[in-house]
Amino acid sequence: MRQLIIFILFTSLLVSCDFFKETDDRIRVARVGEKYLYEEDIKDLVAEGTPVNDSIQIISSFINRWATQQLLLAGSERNLSEQKQNDFNKLVEQYKNDLYTKAYLEALVKKSIDTSVNMTQAKEVYEANQETFKLNEELVKFRYITIPQNAINEDEIIKRFKRFNIEDKQFLDSISVQFKGYSLNDSLWIKASQITEKIAVLNSENKKELLKKSNFVQLKDSLDLYLMQIEDVLSQNDLAPLEYVKPTIKQIVINKRKLELIKQLEKDITKDAIKNKQFEVYQ
Structure with missing residues (x-):
């Protein structure tokens, strides 16, 4: 009886483990070590209407490049020092952070920046930077x-x-x-x-x-x-006419506004985080 109970408990454990085990129904196309390339990764490679032979060539080339990259990556992980890998991982993380923050700030700037530049503003830039407009x-x-x-x-x-x-x-x-x-x-x-x-x-x-x-x-x-x-x-070295360089001046003014707005947004975001107790520095 005791053996039967143990058997039932053991069977239940196996079933439970199998129930909670994640399944991956994706169709595998290639493997390098423990890394897999799936059908969904290559489904958009070939444009509709591409001849069959060309499609095969495109997919085959992509798979070979993917495999080569994975093999090189695995080799680098085996041969690069742990310190070097840590340095690279920090660079990757910093690059990711820069991409996200830049995209977010650009979206905020796009919503609120004034892109109009009137003639008075253009003249001010023109007269203050005449050497630039030779x-x-x-x-x-x-x-x-x-x-x-x-x-x-x-x-x-x-x-x-x-x-x-x-x-x-x-x-x-x-x-x-x-x-x-x-x-x-x-x-x-x-x-x-x-x-x-x-x-x-x-x-x-x-x-x-x-x-x-x-x-x-x-x-x-x-x-x-x-x-x-x-x-x-x-002639060359003459001062360019204002109407000729106005598109350049407009871009200069807008870029300056962008930089100023980004600085202000960064200050406001940090200030709000402190106020809402989302950001604090421990003594």
């Missing part, structure tokens, strides 16, 4: 048109392009489908290097001669006619 290369205000040589309405296009009143601009806009290239907005500052990219007949040799303030330029090559009207030019 030009590295020439800027030009100009308009241009590229048309095939001997176009039917070539003379009228040239006349209207040079005169360029409101009606002329509207006319040129209306026939712009005929142009091989064009820009009629001559109120924007553009880098001289961008102009040479757009207009093939301009090069380093003739650029300095042609890109002069209030200069009308008419050039030809074997196929096309190029019309340019230079409205204004700024």
